Amino acid sequence: xxxxxxxNKEQREAVFHTDGPVLILAGAGSGxxxxxxxxxxxxxxxxxINPWNIMxxxxxxxxxxxxxxxxxxxxxxxxxxxxxATFHSTCVRILRRYxxxxxxxxxxxxxxxxxxxxxxxxxxxxxxxxxxxxxxxxILGAVxxxxxxxxxxxxxxxxxxxxxxxxxxxxxxxxxxxxxxxNNAMDFxxxxxxxxxxxxxxxxVLKQYQEKFQxxxxxxxxxxxxxxxxxxxxxxxGYRNLCVVGDDDQSIYKFRGANIRNxxxxxxxxxxAFIVKLEQNYRSTSNVLEAANSVIRNNxxxxxxxxxxxxxxxxxxxxxxxDYAYEEAEYIAxxxxxxxxxxxxxxxxxxxxxxxxxxxxxxxxxxxxxGIPYDVVGGVxxxxxxxxxxxxxxxxxxxxxxxxxxxxxxxxxxxxGIGATTIVRVQEYADSRNISFYDxxxxxxxxxxxxxxxxxxxxxxxxxxxxxxxxxxxxxKELIKDIxxxxxxxxxxxxxxxxxxxxxxxxxxxxxxxxxxxEEEHEEATLSEFLEEVALVADIDGISKDNNKVLLMxxxxxxxxxxxxxxxxxxxxxxxxxxxTITSDDPAEVEEERRLAYVGITRAKEDLTLSxxxxxxxxxxxxxxxxxxxxxxxxxxLLDNRLPVSKKREFEEYEEASYERxxxxxxxxxxxxxxxxxxxxxxxxxxxxxxxxQAEAVTSEGNPYQSIVKxxxxxxxxxxxxxxxxxxxxxxxxxxxxGISKGAPSVSGTLSYGEGDRVKHIKFGEGTVKAIVEExxxxxxxxxxxxxxxxxxxxxxxxxxKIE
DNA sequence: CGTACTAGTCTTTTT
DNA sequence: GACTAGTACG
Numbered sequence: 018x019x020x021x022x023x024x025n026k027e028q029r030e031a032v033f034h035t036d037g038p039v040l041i042l043a044g045a046g047s048g049x050x051x052x053x054x055x056x057x058x059x060x061x062x063x064x065x066i067n068p069w070n071i072m073x074x075x076x077x078x079x080x081x082x083x084x085x086x087x088x089x090x091x092x093x094x095x096x097x098x099x100x101x102a103t104f105h106s107t108c109v110r111i112l113r114r115y116x117x118x119x120x121x122x123x124x125x126x127x128x129x130x131x132x133x134x135x136x137x138x139x140x141x142x143x144x145x146x147x148x149x150x151x152x153x154x155x156i157l158g159a160v161x162x163x164x165x166x167x168x169x170x171x172x173x174x175x176x177x178x179x180x181x182x183x184x185x186x187x188x189x190x191x192x193x194x195x196x197x198x199x200n201n202a203m204d205f206x207x208x209x210x211x212x213x214x215x216x217x218x219x220x221x222v223l224k225q226y227q228e229k230f231q232x233x234x235x236x237x238x239x240x241x242x243x244x245x246x247x248x249x250x251x252x253x254x255g256y257r258n259l260c261v262v263g264d265d266d267q268s269i270y271k272f273r274g275a276n277i278r279n280x281x282x283x284x285x286x287x288x289x290a291f292i293v294k295l296e297q298n299y300r301s302t303s304n305v306l307e308a309a310n311s312v313i314r315n316n317x318x319x320x321x322x323x324x325x326x327x328x329x330x331x332x333x334x335x336x337x338x339x340d341y342a343y344e345e346a347e348y349i350a351x352x353x354x355x356x357x358x359x360x361x362x363x364x365x366x367x368x369x370x371x372x373x374x375x376x377x378x379x380x381x382x383x384x385x386x387x388g389i390p391y392d393v394v395g396g397v398x399x400x401x402x403x404x405x406x407x408x409x410x411x412x413x414x415x416x417x418x419x420x421x422x423x424x425x426x427x428x429x430x431x432x433x434g435i436g437a438t439t440i441v442r443v444q445e446y447a448d449s450r451n452i453s454f455y456d457x458x459x460x461x462x463x464x465x466x467x468x469x470x471x472x473x474x475x476x477x478x479x480x481x482x483x484x485x486x487x488x489x490x491x492x493x494k495e496l497i498k499d500i501x502x503x504x505x506x507x508x509x510x511x512x513x514x515x516x517x518x519x520x521x522x523x524x525x526x527x528x529x530x531x532x533x534x535x536e537e538e539h540e541e542a543t544l545s546e547f548l549e550e551v552a553l554v555a556d557i558d559g560i561s562k563d564n565n566k567v568l569l570m571x572x573x574x575x576x577x578x579x580x581x582x583x584x585x586x587x588x589x590x591x592x593x594x595x596x597x598t599i600t601s602d603d604p605a606e607v608e609e610e611r612r613l614a615y616v617g618i619t620r621a622k623e624d625l626t627l628s629x630x631x632x633x634x635x636x637x638x639x640x641x642x643x644x645x646x647x648x649x650x651x652x653x654x655l656l657d658n659r660l661p662v663s664k665k666r667e668f669e670e671y672e673e674a675s676y677e678r679x680x681x682x683x684x685x686x687x688x689x690x691x692x693x694x695x696x697x698x699x700x701x702x703x704x705x706x707x708x709x710x711q712a713e714a715v716t717s718e719g720n721p722y723q724s725i726v727k728x729x730x731x732x733x734x735x736x737x738x739x740x741x742x743x744x745x746x747x748x749x750x751x752x753x754x755x756g757i758s759k760g761a762p763s764v765s766g767t768l769s770y771g772e773g774d775r776v777k778h779i780k781f782g783e784g785t786v787k788a789i790v791e792e793x794x795x796x797x798x799x800x801x802x803x804x805x806x807x808x809x810x811x812x813x814x815x816x817x818x819k820i821e
Numbered sequence: 822c823g824t825a826c827t828a829g830t831c832t833t834t835t836t
Numbered sequence: 837g838a839c840t841a842g843t844a845c846g
Binding site: 076077078103104105106130152205206208269270272273372373374375395429432434435436437438439553554555556571572573574592593594595596597598609610613635636 | 822823830831832833834835836
Binding site: 375 | 838
């Protein structure tokens with residue numbers, strides 16, 4: 018009995034076909050990690066390939082660690098010499114050795130999003146770019162996309178001719194790259210781009226890595242971008258033993274430059290590619306799988322696949338709709354507690370997935386309330402907290418004096434009486450001499466323009482110099498403690514003595530212990546390496562399986578994971594799919610959301626609950642959203658509750674619950690008197706909704722997916738009319754929801770069109786305005802559409818555009 | 822130079 | 837709603 022006997026036929030083919038280009042199309046849950054690990058084992062064990070000649074690229078460090086572990090379990094030796102890493106850490110490792118060949122120091126700094134923004138802000142000032150018209154964010158986005166596509170500043174410039182905005186971006190891009198170079202820094206995208214540059218400029222270096230990586234495997238191939246593909250193509254150029262694994266249906270990072278063509282056109286680039294499809298799903302029950310299939314089927318641009326399973330049936334999928342978002346969260350917490358209580362599963366078997374990070378908060382509140390242990394993946398990254406960034410900036414300054422961003426961040430933290438003016442003067446001096454900011458500081462007494470402030474700069478420079486020289490003798494742990502003591506950073510926080518300061522001190526302690534454990538794991542731990550590891554951690558990397566906690570995370574973070582019990586929260590059109598993609602005129606955007614839905618559904622092994630709320634607070638505004646189209650795409654017979662949930666029955670379950678909710682019991686649901694009371698809409702408001710829902714019923718069949726942002730003014734004026742029970746009784750059919758959830762219109766000042774004007778509607782196309790009737794808060798517009806006939810609609814919903 | 826308040830922005834997703 | 841950048845004032 019060999020370890021390969023447990024594989025199915027296709028999996029074995031994928032494992033045994035070791036030479037030449039291979040494309041493995043691996044559906045969700047089809048055992049692709051198993052294939053990859055067995056393939057590595059096979060290479061080492063049966064083909065006598067040295068572990069150090071094998072490379073595996075994964076999407077996250079966590080995946081890399083797990084892969085190494087599993088290979089270790091299979092082979093028992095050598096796994097530590099396999100190169101298993103993400104694209105980014107692969108590139109950093111290469112660049113740390115050879116960056117000097119392309120004009121950087123080998124101890125270059127890696128800039129995160131914050132650093133990028135800081136730099137871009139300065140550039141905009143310098144180039145006199147009006148950031149009201151063209152935001153730093155937008156420029157950085159454009160720059161990043163250009164890098165993903167391997168478009169250099171010069172090429173970008175050539176492509177910008179005649180386009181005013183693009184020309185500005187081009188100038189900024191050019192300047193941005195030169196600042197980065199000057200600061201001896203690279204951003205995330207540069208790590209890939211510069212490695213390619215290195216390979217193209219130094220064939221000897223490329224040759225060396227081509228020799229090393231005789232067998233290359235790439236996981237999550239559908240999410241690679243053009244630059245990453247080029248990198249792989251170069252590396253595999255010697256032996257051509259390139260095996261990529263992916264699933265076009267799970268491509269969810271287009272916004273980050275992922276090029277789906279990489280997987281769809283693999284056979285064109287490598288015409289001798291061996292292709293194998295893994296279609297048997299080992300993860301989920303057939304109900305879950307059928308739901309996933311029926312959703313993804315609605316996408317047009319995909320390779321046809323038929324995932325199947327022999328796990329017949331399983332429990333049906335659950336669907337629940339609630340009036341308020343907090344009720345939804347409360348239900349999920351309650352349901353998890355119930356499952357735990359009834360020994361159906363443990364906390365760690367459950368995960369709650371949602372579209373946006375912001376949705377985590379309301380869930381957290383209810384989990385705390387219910388006393389359920391949970392972890393939130395992502396959100397505010399540990400390393401992007403102020404206090405952590407400050408201390409890291411000290412480390413960066415000590416490590417790389419050319420990193421102006423880091424130096425400027427800490428030059429006056431804690432306060433040393435060094436102000437903005439002084440910093441500007443020093444920068445001017447540095448610019449005139451063409452030296453770094455830090456080097457300019459060293460010559461403070463030469464800078465005539467700063468006068469007395471020079472005396473404040475000297476102690477700072479001395480302090481940094483002393484740290485540097487001490488680093489020869491002590492380790493990173495001593496260094497960080499020395500920094501904290503010398504600067505009095507923690508001492509000042511202690512003086513503040515409030516909750517926030519306490520939390521910050523805790524974070525700093527956490528940082529210290531991270532440094533300590535880093536030093537324990539790495540014998541020759543260097544500052545540069547530590548900073549690099551810190552720069553490249555993903556949110557998901559920190560999650561440990563050993564904790565018995567419910568995991569809360571975005572759908573994106575959930576990729577590659579699986580859980581027996583999965584909750585998909587916020588299944589509303591406008592949330593998921595997001596408002597942005599619904600209103601976009603590119604249908605491919607909704608397709609990407611649908612793939613995300615597919616990823617979410619296929620995370621579930623046994624049990625899947627989909628939920629949504631009719632009313633939800635988003636960025637301080639109350640939204641009314643219809644049930645997600647993705648829920649509607651699931652055949653009704655798979656769901657246990659196709660109808661909106663009966664409030665009464667739900668409530669009885671609450672009553673039975675063993676944990677106390679005394680306050681709640683006294684006022685069951687009437688008036689929704691707990692959380693959000695101040696946001697509770699008035700009775701008048703609700704009758705208004707019903708009204709509009711009836712008015713909308715005429716038009717809703719063509720356009721049921723519209724999410725509406727309701728004007729604040731209406732919501733924030735609560736009346737104490739607690740007896741109003743919002744339209745629950747009316748909601749006996751899912752199809753009604755779309756109409757009802759239209760909500761109230763926003764108060765539009767004036768209309769940009771009048772009777773007789775030609776207008777355009779996002780869904781119905783062009784038409785002529787026939788009538789405009791004024792309503793209390795809006796206008797009812799009658800439009801005769803060229804292709805859809807006459808429709809009545811409210812101006813605030815219809816978003817009609819006048820055609821000139 | 823440092824602080825406190827205000828106004829504006831944001832978020833869809835992240836290595 | 838939360839955070840941040842910008843401004844006015846001490």
